[in-house]
Amino acid sequence: QVQLVESGGGVVQPGRSLKLSCAASGFTFSSYAMHWVRQAPGKGLEWLAVISYDGSRKYYADSVKGRFTISRDKSKNTLYLQMNSLGGEETAVYYCARETEALDYWGQGTLVTVSS
Amino acid sequence: EIVLTQSPGTLSLSPGERATLSCRASQSVSSNYLAWYQQKPGQAPRLLIYGASSRATGIPDRFSGSGSGTDFTLTISRLEPEDFAVYYCQQYGSSFTFGPGTEVDIK
Numbered sequence: 001q002v003q004l005v006e007s008g009g010g011v012v013q014p015g016r017s018l019k020l021s022c023a024a025s026g027f028t029f030s031s032y033a034m035h036w037v038r039q040a041p042g043k044g045l046e047w048l049a050v051i052s053y054d055g056s057r058k059y060y061a062d063s064v065k066g067r068f069t070i071s072r073d074k075s076k077n078t079l080y081l082q083m084n085s086l087g088g089e090e091t092a093v094y095y096c097a098r099e100t101e102a103l104d105y106w107g108q109g110t111l112v113t114v115s116s
Numbered sequence: 117e118i119v120l121t122q123s124p125g126t127l128s129l130s131p132g133e134r135a136t137l138s139c140r141a142s143q144s145v146s147s148n149y150l151a152w153y154q155q156k157p158g159q160a161p162r163l164l165i166y167g168a169s170s171r172a173t174g175i176p177d178r179f180s181g182s183g184s185g186t187d188f189t190l191t192i193s194r195l196e197p198e199d200f201a202v203y204y205c206q207q208y209g210s211s212f213t214f215g216p217g218t219e220v221d222i223k
Contacts, residue, residue, distance in 0.1 A: 045206075045214040046214065050212065062117075095160055102167075103153075103163060106161055108159075108160055
């Protein structure tokens, strides 16, 4: 069955960096575009970034463009999100999701807390 | 950027009643690339509807989507206890954006 498992969350100081991972299994990872979406506590969903199935195209939300980098490693069936210059307002649960028609499978998320 | 507005913010209904949720886009959503998701507390979102009106795999037929252009609707024909949750619309025709959500709670 399709599984997406995020990791790498934790407490990070404002202005610092963090790299999230999303391990995929149960499907042919290299055939699907993948996304990152976040949700601040008690708030709605915010789309962050997408990477094409082969990694050749990447698109970002304006709020993270230039600071976040999405990437993938097909040999490890893993999606990544490198986050730099984190701000306090970026405390959230970060989800990875698979794209077919819309986002059909989601991981359970990893919590990132930006705090000094 | 396409901005999505959802109404109402909260919908208070009883089990067995019909729920009608609205999603309005600031400009036309190309090819009706509009999806609906359900989210329960502590859980990841779950895809319900894609392409404005197609049900995702395993979604009960009491959930239906309709609309085109800038106005879309999610209808739950008869609310079951497990349907009380927050519902988000998302457009994926021009980049990707989510609406702010509609909470369906028990009256």
